[in-house]
Amino acid sequence: MVEPIRKTTREERERFIKEAHYNIFQLKSEHVYIDLITDSGTGSMTDRQWAAMMLGDESYAGASSFFKLKEAITKITGFEYVIPTHQGRAAENVLFSYLIKAGDIIPGNSHFDTTKGHIESRKAIALDCTIDEAKDTQLEIPFKGNVDPKKLEKALAENAAKIPFIIVTITNNTAGGQPVSMQNLKEIRAIADKYNKPVLFDSARFAENAYFIKVREKGYANKTIKEITKEMFALADGMTMSAKKDAIVNMGGFIATRREDWYEGAKVFCIPFEGFLTYGGMNGRDMNALAVGLDENTEFDNLETRIKQVEYLASRLDEFGIPYQRPAGGHAIFVDATKVLTHVPKEEFPAQTLTIELYLEAGIRGCEIGYLLADRDPVTRENRFGGLDLLRLAIPRRVYTNNHMDVIAVALKNVFDRRESITHGVKIVWEAELMRHFTVKLERL
Ligand code: F0G
Numbered sequence: 001m002v003e004p005i006r007k008t009t010r011e012e013r014e015r016f017i018k019e020a021h022y023n024i025f026q027l028k029s030e031h032v033y034i035d036l037i038t039d040s041g042t043g044s045m046t047d048r049q050w051a052a053m054m055l056g057d058e059s060y061a062g063a064s065s066f067f068k069l070k071e072a073i074t075k076i077t078g079f080e081y082v083i084p085t086h087q088g089r090a091a092e093n094v095l096f097s098y099l100i101k102a103g104d105i106i107p108g109n110s111h112f113d114t115t116k117g118h119i120e121s122r123k124a125i126a127l128d129c130t131i132d133e134a135k136d137t138q139l140e141i142p143f144k145g146n147v148d149p150k151k152l153e154k155a156l157a158e159n160a161a162k163i164p165f166i167i168v169t170i171t172n173n174t175a176g177g178q179p180v181s182m183q184n185l186k187e188i189r190a191i192a193d194k195y196n197k198p199v200l201f202d203s204a205r206f207a208e209n210a211y212f213i214k215v216r217e218k219g220y221a222n223k224t225i226k227e228i229t230k231e232m233f234a235l236a237d238g239m240t241m242s243a244k245k246d247a248i249v250n251m252g253g254f255i256a257t258r259r260e261d262w263y264e265g266a267k268v269f270c271i272p273f274e275g276f277l278t279y280g281g282m283n284g285r286d287m288n289a290l291a292v293g294l295d296e297n298t299e300f301d302n303l304e305t306r307i308k309q310v311e312y313l314a315s316r317l318d319e320f321g322i323p324y325q326r327p328a329g330g331h332a333i334f335v336d337a338t339k340v341l342t343h344v345p346k347e348e349f350p351a352q353t354l355t356i357e358l359y360l361e362a363g364i365r366g367c368e369i370g371y372l373l374a375d376r377d378p379v380t381r382e383n384r385f386g387g388l389d390l391l392r393l394a395i396p397r398r399v400y401t402n403n404h405m406d407v408i409a410v411a412l413k414n415v416f417d418r419r420e421s422i423t424h425g426v427k428i429v430w431e432a433e434l435m436r437h438f439t440v441k442l443e444r445l
Contacts, residue, residue, distance in 0.1 A: 005032075005033055005034065006033065008031055008033065017356060017360065022356055022441075022444060024037060024359060024367065025037075026439075027359075027365065031363070032363055033363030034364045034365070034400065034407060036364060036366045036367070036394050036395065036396075036408070037366070037367045037394065039331045039332065039397060040245055041087075041250045042244075042396035042397075043248040043397035043398055044248075044397065044398040046248075046292070048292050049289040049292045049293055052285075052288035053285040056284035056285025058283060059278075059284070060276060062278055063287070065279075065291075066278035066279060068287065068291045069082065069288075069290055071291070072290075072291035072294045073254065073291075073294065076229055076233075076298055077230070077239065078234060079239065079257050081259070082255070083255040083256075083280050084252070084253070084274075084278075084282045084287060085255065085280050086274060086280070087244060087251060088114065088202075088241060088243075088244070088253045089242070089253075090274055090281055091240035091242070091253045091254060092115055093269070094270045094273055094274060094280075095200075095238075095255050095262065095266045095269075096118045096119065098265035098266045099262070100119060100122045101122065103162060104119075104125070104162050104163065105125045107127040107129045107147075107152055107155045107156070107163065107166055107167075108128070108129065108166060108169060109128070109129060109145060109169055109172050109175070109180065110128055110145075110169065111126040111202075112169060112202060112204075113174075113373055113375075113435055113437075114435070115167065115169070115202055117435050120434065121434060129147050129148050129152045130148065131147070132148065134146075134175040134178060135388060137323060137324065137325045137336040138326055138336075139326065142181070142216040142217070142327075143178070143179055143181035143183075143184060143212070143216070143217075144172070144325075145169070145170070145176075145180045145209075146181060147168060147180070147184060147187075147188055149188070149191060156195045160195050163197055164198075165197060165199065165237070166191075166198070166199045167201075168200070169201075169202040170201055170203060170205065170206050170232070171206075171208050171209045171329065171331070173204070173205070173331075173369075174369060174387075175325070175388075176324075176325030176332075176334040176388075177208070177328075177329020177330045177331045179212035179216070179330065180209060181217050182217055182220065182231065185235045189236075198237035198262075199235065199236045200236065200238050200239065201233065201240075203239040203246075205245050206229060206241075206246055207246040208246060208306075209232070209330070210225045210229045210298070211225065211300070211304070211307055214228055226298050229298055238255065238259060239255070240253070240255055241253050241254050243293070245331065247294045247297060248293040248297050248398070249289050249290045249293050251282070251286060252286050252289075252290045306397055307330055309395060310328050310329065310331065310332065310333065310395050313328070313395070313405040313409060314327075314333055316405060316408075316409035317409055320413040320416060322335060322340070322416050323335070323336040325390065331394055331395060332393055332395060333392070333395075334388075334391070334392050335351075335392075335393065336388070336389075337350040337351035337370065337391050338350050338351075338388075340416060340419050342419075343423040345425070346389065347383070348424060348427065348445055349368070349371055349372055349425050349426050350370070350389050351368045351369070351372075352371075352372050353424075353425040354366075355367065355368050356426070356444075357415045357422065358391065358412060358415055361411045361412075364407075366393045367391075368391060368437060369391075369392045370388065370389035370391075371384070371387075372436065372437045374386075374387055376433075376436075424445040426444055426445060427442065427443050428440060428442060429441045429442065
């Protein structure tokens with residue numbers, strides 16, 4: 001599928017971003033030249049996926065599309081119980097409604113914002129146990145998304161009774177699209193077993209994670225991606241999935257598990273929130289496309305082409321000396337805004353400021369993964385400045401060419417070259433209590 005994209009003038013962009021309250025989520029897509037807001041639901045489907053859509057079975061109950069999807073999921077993950085949902089956060093909502101109660105603690109590696117939102121809205125705590133190395137953007141290590149086994153063990157030793165499960169996000173989006181090693185998944189499993197706790201994978205980019213295991217971890221070079229994903233999921237009790245990423249569909253998600261009790265518990269919430277158990281928020285045709293997408297994107301060549309494009313963009317940024325979370329992530333480059341806009345104080349949101357500057361420069365829409373996204377501490381209501389403040393350039397799958405990557409790199413270089421002159425950021429004039437970055441209204445200082 002090919003779509004036209006439109007150029008705008010700087011003057012127009014000044015107006016559009018002001019009207020959007022300096023929040024890129026409020027921009028119209030037609031005012032965006034290259035859209036890197038997300039790699040979620042923005043990929044381009046294949047001929048086989050489009051063909052499968054024509055065979056969608058839209059029966060309310062027992063649709064063949066559901067059984068095709070279930071079979072594809074079981075083949076790749078080994079999980080036999082499947083609940084389709086309309087996207088990843090819906091899978092979280094359904095499963096967490098069963099698993100989490102007020103006062104619980106959910107340890108994991110940099111919970112994604114919707115995951116954190118679904119934990120915190122249930123008055124539970126998302127405890128980040130990511131390795132400390134992930135915070136040093138210039139440190140180059142192969143598995144920067146890992147869970148720190150010492151932090152995890154400490155959490156369990158102190159609070160085992162309050163921990164219903166451990167969550168591992170593969171790849172670790174918030175830490176920069178960084179993978180988790182098989183070795184680490186094994187260590188997590190061993191700790192979980194010691195305390196008799198289940199492990200849940202937030203699996204949005206599990207195939208990209210498997211690619212990194214194949215190319216970076218000893219002993220996996222000769223294994224296929226499908227062999228690696230099977231081995232990964234053998235270490236978990238279940239998964240939530242946003243199929244909009246690594247299954248390359250525009251909408252879709254699911255819960256899959258080997259535990260009958262999770263299935264029985266979650267299904268009660270699926271019916272009122274999502275829909276009947278054999279469609280749960282999806283059309284038959286979408287389940288068909290998802291089944292094909294899962295199969296296709298667990299092949300090495302597809303993943304290699306995609307991840308090499310992200311690496312290409314990284315190599316162009318290296319030429320210009322622009323600092324980003326190293327090494328390049330699977331789905332995105334995360335520019336280290338606090339290292340670029342050194343004159344913008346943290347209270348004025350450097351990464352959001354850089355996001356606005358890149359849009360003004362060339363109509364390129366990135367996304368802040370930083371202090372705005374981090375929300376306020378639920379107890380103190382203070383801004384959380386403890387993490388990284390990044391501008392994410394998420395690359396949609398099979399959409400842009402390396403020519404677009406060149407445009408992105410040079411636009412960012414132009415902003416980088418005038419970084420010393422950028423001394424003021426933004427202030428919040430309105431914000432929601434949870435997941436504020438989607439709707440926040442800002443003013444330029
Ligand atoms: N988990 C991870 C790791 C994610 O990256 C996302 C979504 C979700 C869960 C929720 O899935 O959007 O289908 O409801 N991430 C997108 C992003 C939105 O831009 O990174 P969803």
